[in-house]
Amino acid sequence: MRVAFLGLGIMGQAMATNLVKAGHEVTVWNRTPGKQVEGARGAANPREAANGAEVVWMCVSDTDAVESVLFGREGVESSLREGMIIADSSTISPAATAKFAERVRAKGVSYVDAPMTGSKVGAQNGTLVFIVGGDEASIERLKPLFAAMGKKIFRMGETSKGQATKLAMNLQIALIFEGFAEALTLATKLGVDAEKMVALIEATMVRSGVVDYKAPFVLQRDFTPNFPLRLMHKDIRLTLAAAKEARVKLPALETVEEIYEMATEEGSGDLDYAATLTLLEKWAGVQVKRTAA
Ligand code: NA7
Numbered sequence: 001m002r003v004a005f006l007g008l009g010i011m012g013q014a015m016a017t018n019l020v021k022a023g024h025e026v027t028v029w030n031r032t033p034g035k036q037v038e039g040a041r042g043a044a045n046p047r048e049a050a051n052g053a054e055v056v057w058m059c060v061s062d063t064d065a066v067e068s069v070l071f072g073r074e075g076v077e078s079s080l081r082e083g084m085i086i087a088d089s090s091t092i093s094p095a096a097t098a099k100f101a102e103r104v105r106a107k108g109v110s111y112v113d114a115p116m117t118g119s120k121v122g123a124q125n126g127t128l129v130f131i132v133g134g135d136e137a138s139i140e141r142l143k144p145l146f147a148a149m150g151k152k153i154f155r156m157g158e159t160s161k162g163q164a165t166k167l168a169m170n171l172q173i174a175l176i177f178e179g180f181a182e183a184l185t186l187a188t189k190l191g192v193d194a195e196k197m198v199a200l201i202e203a204t205m206v207r208s209g210v211v212d213y214k215a216p217f218v219l220q221r222d223f224t225p226n227f228p229l230r231l232m233h234k235d236i237r238l239t240l241a242a243a244k245e246a247r248v249k250l251p252a253l254e255t256v257e258e259i260y261e262m263a264t265e266e267g268s269g270d271l272d273y274a275a276t277l278t279l280l281e282k283w284a285g286v287q288v289k290r291t292a293a
Contacts, residue, residue, distance in 0.1 A: 002025045
């Protein structure tokens with residue numbers, strides 16, 4: 001397929017590379033020049049990239065970035081033609097997604113929100129899980145592209161339901177990790193060895209995918225970003241905004257948002273979100289680490 005891929009960040013670069021490898025005709029664009037994908041054509045702006053494409057796939061930071069790529073000066077909008085599909089793998093506001101979709105529908109263009117999970121490794125290996133909203137016919141047409149970049153697609157409903165689901169998923173990740181981090185901090189303060197605590201967690205119903213993934217990094221105090229704190233913080237804020245609009249109260253997430261705020265003020269925004277642990281440690285006057293003999 002002829003695909004315009006917009007946004008070559010940690011995720012987008014790897015995803016576009018996998019589209020090229022699968023034999024698709026890919027044109028790429030990135031806001032800051034200099035990023036390329038081997039085997040893809042480069043474009044000067046989103047409008048040029050989208051010109052003649054069957055599918056425009058976006059993977060940029062946030063809601064404002066998607067809006068400017070689509071509707072800003074030299075945005076995709078003036079290149080839209082009937083029958084094209086826009087797919088968005090950025091994690092952004094569900095309400096904004098619905099508005100963007102409505103605006104392009106007037107031109108006969110369908111809009112599929114396709115945020116994903118699987119992090120950098122999943123993007124590189126083509127094993128992402130896509131959480132998708134949109135009409136079934138468009139999603140069917142996108143199947144070869146999904147197959148090139150991921151291992152599974154979950155269609156959650158019409159356009160914007162992918163984003164809504166993604167926020168509800170990341171809410172759980174943030175809270176589960178916070179529970180783990182608070183438990184380790186308390187246990188350490190009370191003189192329990194962190195590594196023994198993790199072994200116990202792994203052997204009981206307290207175990208979770210989040211803990212499986214994060215525990216080795218935490219025990220080694222490796223906070224290099226797999227999922228940067230600044231992006232999890234963005235998702236938490238999006239979730240709280242969506243909840244407010246829907247008149248849903250999320251007291252635990254509101255508290256956790258304050259922790260992300262403080263961690264950001266302390267300069268941890270570019271570290272992994274697991275670095276939120278260091279704030280709890282600071283308050284408790286302890287450090288969680290591997291000490292078992
Ligand atoms: P990165 O690695 O931080 O990459 C972000 C990308 O978004 C990068 O290509 C940026 O371009 C681009 N960007 C940011 N702001 C804009 C604006 N205003 N206009 C156009 N392009 C922009 O993030 P990831 O790849 O890890 O994640 C991307 C999304 O997937 C995000 O929503 C995650 O939550 C999930 P730059 O190179 O800075 O010019």
